[in-house]
Amino acid sequence: MEDVLNNPLFEAFANASDNVYIYVCDVKKDLSRWSPNAVSFFDLPGEYINNAGELWGEKIHPEDKDVYFNDIGAVFSGKKKHHSCQYRAVNRFGKYVWLECKGSMLKDENGELATFAGIMTRLDRQNKYDTLTGILTKYEFYEYDFSSDSGIVLLLGVDGFRSIINTYGYYYGDELLTAIAKKLQSICTGHQRAYRFNGDEFILLLPGADRESAASIFRQVRSETGFIETKDGKRIDISISAGAVEFSEACCEKDEIVSGLELTLSYVKRTNKGDIGFYSKDIEEKQLRERTLKEDLRESIANGFKGFELFFQPLVDAKGAKILGCEALLRWKGEHIKNSYPMEFIPILEESGDINPVGKWVMRQAVKQQKEWQEKFGQLRINFNVSYRQFLETDYVKELQAAVKEFGVSPDNLVLELTESCNVESPENLAKIFEEIRSLGFHIALDDFGTGYASMELLKKLPADEIKIEHSFVRELANGQHHKADLAIIDSLLFLCRKLDNKVVVEGVENKAVDDIIRGMGPDFLQGYYYSRPVCKAEFEEMLKSGIGC
Ligand code: C2E
Numbered sequence: 001m002e003d004v005l006n007n008p009l010f011e012a013f014a015n016a017s018d019n020v021y022i023y024v025c026d027v028k029k030d031l032s033r034w035s036p037n038a039v040s041f042f043d044l045p046g047e048y049i050n051n052a053g054e055l056w057g058e059k060i061h062p063e064d065k066d067v068y069f070n071d072i073g074a075v076f077s078g079k080k081k082h083h084s085c086q087y088r089a090v091n092r093f094g095k096y097v098w099l100e101c102k103g104s105m106l107k108d109e110n111g112e113l114a115t116f117a118g119i120m121t122r123l124d125r126q127n128k129y130d131t132l133t134g135i136l137t138k139y140e141f142y143e144y145d146f147s148s149d150s151g152i153v154l155l156l157g158v159d160g161f162r163s164i165i166n167t168y169g170y171y172y173g174d175e176l177l178t179a180i181a182k183k184l185q186s187i188c189t190g191h192q193r194a195y196r197f198n199g200d201e202f203i204l205l206l207p208g209a210d211r212e213s214a215a216s217i218f219r220q221v222r223s224e225t226g227f228i229e230t231k232d233g234k235r236i237d238i239s240i241s242a243g244a245v246e247f248s249e250a251c252c253e254k255d256e257i258v259s260g261l262e263l264t265l266s267y268v269k270r271t272n273k274g275d276i277g278f279y280s281k282d283i284e285e286k287q288l289r290e291r292t293l294k295e296d297l298r299e300s301i302a303n304g305f306k307g308f309e310l311f312f313q314p315l316v317d318a319k320g321a322k323i324l325g326c327e328a329l330l331r332w333k334g335e336h337i338k339n340s341y342p343m344e345f346i347p348i349l350e351e352s353g354d355i356n357p358v359g360k361w362v363m364r365q366a367v368k369q370q371k372e373w374q375e376k377f378g379q380l381r382i383n384f385n386v387s388y389r390q391f392l393e394t395d396y397v398k399e400l401q402a403a404v405k406e407f408g409v410s411p412d413n414l415v416l417e418l419t420e421s422c423n424v425e426s427p428e429n430l431a432k433i434f435e436e437i438r439s440l441g442f443h444i445a446l447d448d449f450g451t452g453y454a455s456m457e458l459l460k461k462l463p464a465d466e467i468k469i470e471h472s473f474v475r476e477l478a479n480g481q482h483h484k485a486d487l488a489i490i491d492s493l494l495f496l497c498r499k500l501d502n503k504v505v506v507e508g509v510e511n512k513a514v515d516d517i518i519r520g521m522g523p524d525f526l527q528g529y530y531y532s533r534p535v536c537k538a539e540f541e542e543m544l545k546s547g548i549g550c
């Protein structure tokens, strides 16, 4: 392991700001190095300190010791990778100052805890008012004495803020945040206060409020911020979610309130966007699973996509029974979480942006697989899923071209499925990318068709080769009482697609009765549990050898 304490980068960053102190610790030697401004401000014995944990612990305010030691303990016992908490520490003048301390534990090549490094930011040095929006900053919020009152705190976040910026640019992002801040400010009465928290997040402090009144204030915020008109007359539709925590004399720990707010908001955004949720133990447990999932996913990606695997589900000829190809579906087992399915882990990858490297891995695996099976079994198409984000944020077309060139595959047998339920903000941009991909010889399918409100609109704007009718229309066809409406929808989609020269895949064929009905309607491909569940590579090869026998 290199000498982390004497890395020139440490010196470069050590005095970057008066308000920020940095530290790095060689865990095995229990030797740490602190930036000179930390040595002077906290009256430390020197830049290099042995067993600094004990010395630093003594400087922490007695009321904050638990918060600090619990968090740092979890990091040093390997339970947590990142240290993040706020506490007070005494400075050289004997005065306690608030610090926001963030650090990360790095492992060596043997997987052992090796380096702990991070920064401490002085919160008392920050401004009272946010420079962009003009409302109070989060540091003012931290000053509030929660033990003196009871009430509710709301953490509000703009849904999909990143994609608003991607579509409209940072300038409009700033305008939007300023407009929301103004609205929040205008809604506050009496002792209620609005604060800018992080990025697109705001806090509403509602002393004296109960759940009902807090929910009603949230509804007011939501209705008054449904869209924002920019200075140059653009209308940006926005949706806001909120996490809420109740506080009282018995429940007034700032760090607990803030972590409750953050985890509740992220739960609401994941499960019920545009709504309000109140903190509960159940939400905390679900979020804990999500956090572990995130860390496991990161670990897998960093370890060369360890734990990721493609499964394959046959696509069957609707005019006969032959397997014409398959859809590649991602499976994953993490180090701690072994039972996660795509419906759970794909949205997490999409949110963090990790879908970009994972999606590239999927694409390359599918292309490679196509080559191998083409040689063994002859003509066979492989469909694979692509997230909207990949098109927007990566050099996707180039990567696709490079993969087919590298593996020597014809694009004609590769179908990219773009899920239609995703929020396509700019169909015009996407249409250009689709055209480029199709002109190279690849095919494009609009996935989950019929679920989003904009299906018809998208069909008009996006040049695709095929559509996949969502399985919720299909599964219950044979026994549901509403099957008349579903049948009519499928029939008219088929009619429309024939007119537009689009091929149609019907998903969700689960039994013979549904299969009979659907085949009578004349689609091109069938997919569903009736033929096979998604299976691993070896099982799919068995199917190709023997046919599936339905
Ligand atoms: P999807 O693209 O609509 O994939 C079809 C899903 O329906 C698969 O779930 C499949 O197992 C399931 N399914 C197939 N036949 C039937 C049936 O007869 N009945 C029922 N009830 N379900 C059936 P899976 O594998 O859990 O994937 C879920 C979703 O995850 C996919 O939905 C897709 O949107 C996403 N996904 C999977 N792999 C990838 C990937 O590599 N990249 C991206 N971006 N998304 C992926």
Ligand code: CA
Pocket: 327, 385, 417, 447
């Ligand atoms: Ca799909």
